[in-house]
Structure formats: structure tokens, C-alpha cells
Amino acid sequence: MDITTNSLYAQMQSMSLEASGNNITSMPKVNQSSSDFGNILQDAVKSVNELQKDAGAKKTAFELGDRSVTLAETMIASQKAGIAFDATVQVRNKFVEAYKEIMSMPV
Structure with missing residues (x-):
């Protein structure tokens, strides 16, 4: 399986x-020369972190009885963060x- 950056x-x-x-068509194009793989990976991890924070905030709000947060919203946010x-x-x-695999290659 060939996986490129x-x-x-x-x-x-x-x-x-x-x-x-969000709408997938609004995804920015990646320019290979201007983006560093480390930055791309860091942005992806930050995005996952934001999803987890949002899910945690919704769980807390629901547990405290906030009527603006429904059980369905809480569960969906939790599942998104988990996935x-x-x-x-x-x-x-x-x-x-x-x-x-790279480390086991002979030099």
C-alpha cells in the first residue's frame, strides 16, 4: 500500500x-513545497484535540443539566472524537x- 504525505x-x-x-469541498489544497510534514501532522493532532475538548465540554454541560445541550449532541460529539x-x-x-522497517534495513 503506497501512502504519500x-x-x-x-x-x-x-x-x-x-x-x-464542515463541507469537504472547502478543504484547502496542499502545496507540497510550502507545507512541512511535521506541521501537517501537528495540525491534524490539534484538530483531534479540539474534537475531544468539544466532546468533553458537551458532556460536562449535559451532566450539569444545561438544557441547550441534548443527549444526542453529546453522544455525536463523543463518537466523532472517538473516531x-x-x-x-x-x-x-x-x-x-x-x-x-526502515531501521531493520541493512546499511
Whole structure:
């Protein structure tokens, strides 16, 4: 399976946009020369973190009896955060696997 940096970023960002309910067509184009992979990955992790913070805030508000937050909104936010975190863990696992493979190559 061939995974390039831009396609991986595009997949992660489209999942993030789907989870946040934004329109996928408004996704910015990635210019290979102007974007650093570390920055792209950092932005993706920040996006997952924001989803988790939002889910936590909705859970707290619901538990405190805030009538503006429904159970459905709380559960959906929680599921979005969980899916985004699972995707992040899978990406991390692929990086670790690739690193181990590179390190086991003879010099």
C-alpha cells in the first residue's frame, strides 16, 4: 500500500471535516513545497484535540443539566472524537511500523 504525505493528510483532513460537519469541498489544497510534514501532522493532532475538548465540554454541560445541550449532541460529539482518536492511533501505528522497517534495513 503506497501512502504519500499529501494523500495521508488529505484523508485525515477530510475525516476531520466530516466529523466536524464542515463541507469537504472547502478543504484547502496542499502545496507540497510550502507545507512541512511535521506541521501537517501537528495540525491534524490539534484538530483531534479540539474534537475531544468539544466532546468533553458537551458532556460536562449535559451532566450539569444545561438544557441547550441534548443527549444526542453529546453522544455525536463523543463518537466523532472517538473516531478521530482511533484514526490518529492507526496513523501512529503505521508510522511506527514504517520506522521499524526502515531501521531493520541493512546499511
